Amino acid sequence: MSSKQSLSSKTSKSRNGCHRCKTKHIKCDETKPRCQICIAQGAECPGYAKQLRWSNKHEVYADRPKKRAKTGAETTGASYQHDHNATSPSKSPPDLASTNGPVQSTRLPASAEAAEVSWSMTEPYGFEDLGHSFMVPDLISPSWSDVQVGNAFLAGDFWGDHSADSAIDLSSILSPLQTDSSKRENGKRKATVPADANASSSSAGLLQTFYRMAVPGKVPGFSDQDLVSYYFDHVCAIFACFDSEMNPFRTWVMDRFGNDKTTSLTIQAMAGSHLANFYPHMAAMGIAKRSQAWKSLQHDLPSLKAGKTTADSVLLNLLLLGLSCSWNNSSGLGLQYLCIARSLVQIKLQKECGPNDEFILDALIYWEMLASFVDPVPMLPFSGIKSPELHIPPKPSPRMPHSWTGLASESIYILAEVGRVLRRRDKKGLVTKIDDEWSSILENALYAIEIPQPDDVVDYNDPKTSKVDLIAMAEAYRHIALLEIYRSNPKLLLSRVRDGTVLEDLNHLSLSVNEAYHDELDSMLARIAVHVIDTIKGVHISSGACKLLPLIVVVAGSQLKMPDNEPSNTEIHDAVLEARYVVEQRLTVMSRRYPQRPMSAMLDIVKEVWQRLDPRECESSRADTNAHWLDIMHEKSWQVIMG
Incomplete structure (x- = not known):
């Protein structure tokens, strides 16, 4: 080792020298304007100006994280x-x-x-049209x-x-x-x-x-x-x-x-x-x-x-795995888990009820409802020439909400049957006679459901989720089930409106001439959809009830058809426009709290429906008044579990 190398190895690092000497950990003679060491080595001396760089080291936190033991x-x-x-x-x-x-x-x-994340290559998953901070x-x-x-x-x-x-x-x-x-x-x-x-x-x-x-x-x-x-x-x-x-x-x-x-x-x-x-x-x-x-x-x-x-232990794991399957991939339907769960539950139904059975069975009803819209093999209709009678026993009072169905267990069961009816339609959207009768039975069952009042609900000790929120979700699920029934079987709605036997909160529906829509059915379905969105828009985004929102906003949002004509009365036009805004913003904001991929897929479905429903400026390209979210989802292979 030369004497020069030995000297430089023994000297301490200078804190006031030029930047080049400090980088090489050698003693700088601090000669100005350029140090002699840099000149002797034929290098350009960078000088003594302090090098500044951005650092987060001394940021002040409102609540400083507590230290922990290293893992x-x-x-x-x-x-x-x-x-x-x-x-x-x-x-x-x-x-x-x-x-x-x-x-x-x-x-x-x-x-x-070790690899750095390339932010330009990161998938946005819905961030691209965000109008506010995520x-x-x-x-x-x-x-x-x-x-x-x-x-x-x-x-x-x-x-x-x-x-x-x-x-x-x-x-x-x-x-x-x-x-x-x-x-x-x-x-x-x-x-x-x-x-x-x-x-x-x-x-x-x-x-x-x-x-x-x-x-x-x-x-x-x-x-x-x-x-x-x-x-x-x-x-x-x-x-x-x-x-x-x-x-x-x-x-x-x-x-x-x-x-x-x-x-x-x-x-x-x-x-x-x-x-x-x-x-x-x-x-x-x-x-x-x-x-x-x-x-x-x-x-x-x-x-x-x-x-x-x-x-029960196996079923718990199946519930966890099945309903989170779309979190990694929006097209993950988790049907393999559902098939195993069906087999286990069918055995359980033949035995005496256990302490966890009510929770598991209601959870499976919710899962079956979500799967009824995406299952590639629709369930066969009832055999025979007549549909059976449907009796849904009332829940005991006071009522304890379910983690997945909330207070809407009855409506969710009926919606599962509605999903199966919709999947069995032919290419023209028509259903068989037995399914037509079954739809009428399902509609009557929806009208017979009694939504509980806040005093009838057990206090479940969640300050973020009010009883009113869960009641609003139960109302919304009943209405979207009716919305799908009336869309596939319009005569049921027309008969109800004509006889004045619609639900009390739908009394504003009428058969009077509407200048905004060519078809009176479009007008009534749009008004029901607006009513559904008005029901849920008061639920705060931090409420746990938002877990039940995805299917509601997709079904109701897909019926928000803009008026066919320039309306002289802009009330329905503005109501539909505002409801669309609520749907889009809810799905966008929920994609920040809930897994992004399925939420983004649902937003794509709704936007595609709107694009097809809206009147076109070009005469050669007419609006598709029969566009339905379920058809578009399967046509585009955008199947997603909406829960």
Whole structure:
């Protein structure tokens, strides 16, 4: 080693020298205007001006995240963990260390972790037409509902009277988390970049801060324990129409995930899939966990036959996996899980009722209703020459809402039958005689349903979801079932209006001449659809009842046909226009809280219906007055589970 090299290796790093000497960790003689070391080496001295770069290191947080002990995942890369002591309306999951079996850390491949996210290549999933700031759930505090929408119109009366809600502290949510590897790399060297590159990097950092986006390459990693915590802190609230200790998807899962490998893998898969809303790289983890859960479930089936596990445990995992199947892929219908669930429930129906049977059976009715619109093999009609009588027993009072059906179990069952009737139509949209009679029976059953009043509902201890919200959803489900029946069988509606026996809230329907629409049926269906949207638009976006909204806004939104003529009275024109705005904004905003892919697919379906329904300026291209969301969904192969 030369004396010069020995000298430079022993000298300490200068803090006041030129930028080149500091980068090379050599002693600068600080000669001005250029140091002698740079001149001796034939290099241009960059001078002594202080180099500035953007940093989030000293940002001030409203609520500084609490420190936590490092997990095993942090020894190999970045890992993020929730504050388990954060205040929550529901109890937190038990300590994972006490559960059977170690909690394994889930890591992406090293190449995937090291690669920076290319934001230009990230799929927008509905962000492209957003008219306000998007929302991200608080990864530090489990409080989700305190969301302040950027658009004042959306945050005000349009969404309900929730002006007292406070906004999420997004700066504490999306502060860049630097991996240990990047810290070590920064400690070894600080590469110089051209001035224009620095400017571009600064601009990107500023915009990412402005949009509250995670910095590419510095997104957090998540261990298995983090995913389980995320399920209980966030996914429970969006997977049910209310969330409290009365929500079986919280309490039942909490009792089982420590002893049931399939349940543990399933809730981790759901957490990873939902996190992909905000960290696209988490989609791969969600898919991998789902694959592991499916394999584990297949091992549970022989154990069920051998009596080593219970049917209720297997059915719980099927419910979780089936209704979250579209979270990774909007075309994932989960029918393979439904087929297994059907077989198990048919066996259960032949035995005495167990303590969980009512919850499981109502959940299966909801699942069958959603599947009735997308199942590639429609259910066959009743055999015989006459439809059977339909008797729906009333629910006992006071009534406990169901996590999926809320207070609309009866309407949802009838809607499942309506979906089957619609799927059995021929190419001209006509139904058989027996289905025609069955539609009339279903309509009478809908009229016989008694929607409970708030005093008739058990207090389920969810301050974010009022009883009025669930009652509004029950009303809306009854109306969309009637809407589909009347569209496929118009004579039933015309007869009701003529006899004056329509529901009380539909008394405004009449057979009088309407100048806005050529067809009186179009006018009445549009008015029913507007009434449905008016019923649900008072439900705040933070309410758990929004879980029931997707199918409502798709069915009602697809009947919002604009008037055929320039109306002299703009009342119906403005009402339809405003209702369309509500539908579009609801689906857009819900795609921020709920999984984005299915919500975006539903919005595509509704917009395609509107495009075909609206009058065309070109005479050679007439509007398709018979356009139906179900036909378009199957024509375009946009099948999606709307729940």
